[in-house]
Amino acid sequence: MDREAARDHVLDAAEELFYGRGIQAVGMDEIRSLSGVSLKRLYQLFATKDRLVEAYLERRDLSWRRRLAEHVESCDDPEGRIIAVFDWLELWFGEPGFRGCAWINSYGELGATSATVAAQARRHKQAFGRYLETLTDGAHLPRDLAGHLLLLAEGAMVTAGILRDPGTAAQARAAAGLLLESARRTRPPAPAG
Amino acid sequence: MDREAARDHVLDAAEELFYGRGIQAVGMDEIRSLSGVSLKRLYQLFATKDRLVEAYLERRDLSWRRRLAEHVESCDDPEGRIIAVFDWLELWFGEPGFRGCAWINSYGELGATSATVAAQARRHKQAFGRYLETLTDGAHLPRDLAGHLLLLAEGAMVTAGILRDPGTAAQARAAAGLLLESARRTRPPAPAG
DNA sequence: GTTAGTGGAGAACGCTCGTTCTCCACGACG
DNA sequence: CGTCGTGGAGAACGAGCGTTCTCCACTAAC
Numbered sequence: 479m480d481r482e483a484a485r486d487h488v489l490d491a492a493e494e495l496f497y498g499r500g501i502q503a504v505g506m507d508e509i510r511s512l513s514g515v516s517l518k519r520l521y522q523l524f525a526t527k528d529r530l531v532e533a534y535l536e537r538r539d540l541s542w543r544r545r546l547a548e549h550v551e552s553c554d555d556p557e558g559r560i561i562a563v564f565d566w567l568e569l570w571f572g573e574p575g576f577r578g579c580a581w582i583n584s585y586g587e588l589g590a591t592s593a594t595v596a597a598q599a600r601r602h603k604q605a606f607g608r609y610l611e612t613l614t615d616g617a618h619l620p621r622d623l624a625g626h627l628l629l630l631a632e633g634a635m636v637t638a639g640i641l642r643d644p645g646t647a648a649q650a651r652a653a654a655g656l657l658l659e660s661a662r663r664t665r666p667p668a669p670a671g
Numbered sequence: 672m673d674r675e676a677a678r679d680h681v682l683d684a685a686e687e688l689f690y691g692r693g694i695q696a697v698g699m700d701e702i703r704s705l706s707g708v709s710l711k712r713l714y715q716l717f718a719t720k721d722r723l724v725e726a727y728l729e730r731r732d733l734s735w736r737r738r739l740a741e742h743v744e745s746c747d748d749p750e751g752r753i754i755a756v757f758d759w760l761e762l763w764f765g766e767p768g769f770r771g772c773a774w775i776n777s778y779g780e781l782g783a784t785s786a787t788v789a790a791q792a793r794r795h796k797q798a799f800g801r802y803l804e805t806l807t808d809g810a811h812l813p814r815d816l817a818g819h820l821l822l823l824a825e826g827a828m829v830t831a832g833i834l835r836d837p838g839t840a841a842q843a844r845a846a847a848g849l850l851l852e853s854a855r856r857t858r859p860p861a862p863a864g
Numbered sequence: 865g866t867t868a869g870t871g872g873a874g875a876a877c878g879c880t881c882g883t884t885c886t887c888c889a890c891g892a893c894g
Numbered sequence: 895c896g897t898c899g900t901g902g903a904g905a906a907c908g909a910g911c912g913t914t915c916t917c918c919a920c921t922a923a924c
Contacts, residue, residue: 499783502695505911516872517913527912577783585833586779590692590770599833626846629839630819633826640778640792646822653819656853657846698881709902710883720882 487513492534497580535598556617564654568647571638578639623661680706685727690773728791749810757847761840764831771832816854
């Protein structure tokens with residue numbers, strides 16, 4: 479197994495275990511068992527557990543935002559794209575093993591003791607917020623709306639994780655629709671032609 | 672120091688440390704140091720650390736909901752009470768040492784490994800949700816609104832904790848105002864008299 | 865065939881921490 | 895005055911875990 483493949487296996491195992499059970503609850507031995515990569519090699523790839531955690535959050539950030547963007551961009555209507563964010567949340571919440579947002583959970587676990595984890599959570603949420611702004615910009619709607627949608631989406635992630643209520647995403651989408659409608663009223667679309 | 676006073680001191684220390692730094696990051700020795708209660712006595716009051724965590728979350732649940740209710744009930748207007756929830760969030764977010772919601776953080780840390788903590792987080796959020804329903808009921812507004820407000824409030828707690836943006840509560844209040852307005856439009860207040 | 869190098873398996877080390885134990889000071893009672 | 899019980903301080907124990915080390919099998923070059 480070459481270096482890249484080993485790295486991927488380790489990160490796959492880390493993501494499954496850290497996300498599913500929490501970071502502190504998972505030992506390096508378990509990462510080894512699940513990844514099939516020896517402890518020696520593991521420490522050659524990631525010098526410390528902290529580094530592995532960092533790489534896990536980093537890789538998940540890229541894939542999470544890519545998956546969201548791919549779903550949203552399958553919709554052509556600018557306002558429809560905004561709603562599509564919440565459709566995607568619903569898909570995500572329904573995935574087996576869903577356990578809330580990895581960054582919210584990591585922040586709760588390590589935000590107070592690890593500046594790195596706190597910064598990664600902050601960056602991830604800022605990136606998500608900026609993405610929502612590109613969507614409201616694209617629909618010629620005020621950026622305030624993006625901020626409101628961010629709060630709704632974050633609340634939905636938390637609530638879906640803790641309450642395990644499958645209706646949470648639909649609730650969030652409904653609220654997003656109402657906010658979008660309010661925003662449209664204050665700034666109607668530019669006249670066609 | 673009698674049993675009750677010792678118990679209070681221990682819970683005060685536990686709340687300060689667990690909330691401020693995370694549960695797993697704080698050892699029983701530190702609880703002893705800060706509370707001034709000997710380890711022996713501490714274990715007489717709480718047989719295990721798990722029990723202490725349980726008692727911490729339990730007591731904080733009661734005080735958090737009481738503080739919220741006291742602020743909300745200082746307002747007489749039924750719709751004003753709904754907005755007052757978000758005013759109180761702003762006060763809370765501004766308190767020194769604010770670090771997000773204790774239950775969201777605990778759930779992120781221990782939700783996957785402790786059924787007790789997961790259940791306490793769930794109960795706390797359900798109680799908050801029911802409280803919001805009493806407020807929408809009181810204003811003769813649909814319960815859907817309460818669900819939407821819950822998501823906004825949860826999102827605000829998470830975002831304020833992670834992003835440390837002091838404008839978060841105001842954003843949430845503005846969004847709540849828009850949702851309230853939408854809801855009022857669909858179900859106008861009963862005619863006076 | 866011998867040897868040097870690589871990598872795997874897992875034992876070992878050192879630290880942290882939850883929990884228990886030891887020892888001692890002190891006050892109450894005979 | 896002696897002794898017994900209570901409670902405090904903190905040492906000690908045992909488990910878990912991050913990290914390192916040891917040992918060995920295997921391969922390739924000469």
